[in-house]
Ligand SMILES: Nc1ncnc2c1ncn2[C@@H]1O[C@H](COP(=O)(O)OP(=O)(O)OP(=O)(O)O)[C@@H](O)[C@H]1O
């Protein structure tokens with residue numbers, strides 16, 4: 001006899017042990033099979049080929065040669081960049097940042113409002129309210145599913161070439177992103193404090209702003225920072241369709257096959273994105289650490 | 296007029312019947328202890344009384360009003376006069392103690408104004424009126440926590456957070472208090488303090504008190520009547536003077 005308090009040898013009524021695995025049904029086998037077929041089928045359709053990759057090396061070498069020409073440090077030649085150009089690129093880079101920042105800010109604000117309206121049961125559970133929630137959810141989905149380049153083309157058509165079109169594009173993109181994830185964060189927080197507020201006579205709106213939003217705040221902040229990182233990366237491409245920022249110059253340089261200058265711009269973009277991501281990551285870590293300390 | 300009249304109340308979750316055909320009447324100013332084993336349905340019964348949980352069947356009258364027929368506005372007015380202390384306290388985690396107490400005063404703002412956003416001033420202690428902040432500090436004083444006013448609610452000990460929940464209920468200036476194991480996480484001395492605080496308050500201001508407890512002595516000492524629930528049914532409802540501890544212990548079999 002052992003003196004363990006739990007006697008597992010006891011021939012007790014332990015025939016109610018929970019099953020270790022779920023039984024896998026026939027349908028599930030077919031689902032797995034279908035997945036494998038889909039992988040093969042997709043590779044075929046995507047024309048993915050290692051040969052193609054290998055064949056590209058000669059073009060790649062030429063591109064590298066032109067993108068990184070061997071230039072003397074001193075003296076003027078066809079590859080040298082003037083201060084004027086450098087200033088212009090810097091100005092455009094700053095414009096890109098401003099577009100991304102403004103667009104994200106507006107997107108966060110409107111995205112938050114739409115998230116409030118679309119969160120299940122948050123502001124109400126009546127039938128008209130549920131209709132609103134489903135409609136707004138669909139609207140957010142629309143914002144998210146239409147690719148940002150398509151939005152950019154639409155806005156360039158509506159407000160003309162330039163940064164404004166880009167800002168609007170980023171705003172809509174951010175509304176789609178924040179609208180969805182803000183709603184998820186608010187749906188995920190423990191609802192009992194909100195119930196408690198309602199049980200002392202608060203409205204759904206009171207309970208939302210006094211209990212749900214404060215509890216979801218760390219999540220809302222990190223999502224917003226992610227949205228900004230995404231916007232900075234996305235804003236570069238918008239220039240390709242004329243929606244402002246440094247992407248416009250990049251596009252022009254590629255068209256002129258001025259790969260060396262394009263490389264300079266890509267370097268600048270890299271630096272911007274790198275800095276923004278580092279700062280954002282630092283802030284996100286601060287937010288989560290601040291929460292952990294309290295628990 | 297009675298404080299509460301419950302008739303044939305039932306509550307089911309899916310096909311699981313938590314409460315079955317419960318009827319009782321509570322007079323104004325009475326103090327009622329609800330006892331019963333874990334999972335008997337005590338919390339569910341309390342939540343039904345203010346429709347935080349919707350009953351499946353039956354009728355409930357609170358101070359004469361058929362609350363199951365109430366629509367949002369009337370329900371809110373009724374709720375604003377009933378203080379509820381939840382078993383899990385239900386404080387808003389990232390906000391200060393003071394703000395959590397001030398939340399108890401949101402209902403009053405709606406009662407004095409029809410403006411849908413009337414509650415906004417009491418979302419946080421920053422924007423609340425001086426009068427409200429003073430009142431909240433007094434409520435905290437009553438549960439001896441005024442020194443923690445600006446501490447975040449999720450950093451409190453279990454007993455402290457329970458007392459904040461009690462202060463929030465007092466903040467409502469309620470005419471009835473529903474308290475779900477209000478002293479469960481307090482040490483014995485604090486538990487007696489808080490129970491007598493409740494009891495004296497209710498007797499002085501003629502507030503109706505309904506509390507659940509796993510402490511049989513508390514039930515007999517602070518309840519004028521004891522109501523027992525067993526397997527979702529009302530199994531005893533009696534004057535506490537005419538009950539022996541043994542009878543109550545039988546309720547847990
Ligand atoms: N939302 C829910 N969905 C399903 N079942 C629930 C729900 N809420 C409560 N129950 C069940 O109802 C029963 C009664 O729960 P209740 O919380 O009222 O018990 P209690 O008497 O307060 O117990 P305790 O003394 O442990 O607090 C339990 O079996 C519980 O699992």
Ligand SMILES: [Mg+2]
Pocket residue numbers: 337338339382475
């Ligand atoms: Mg309970």
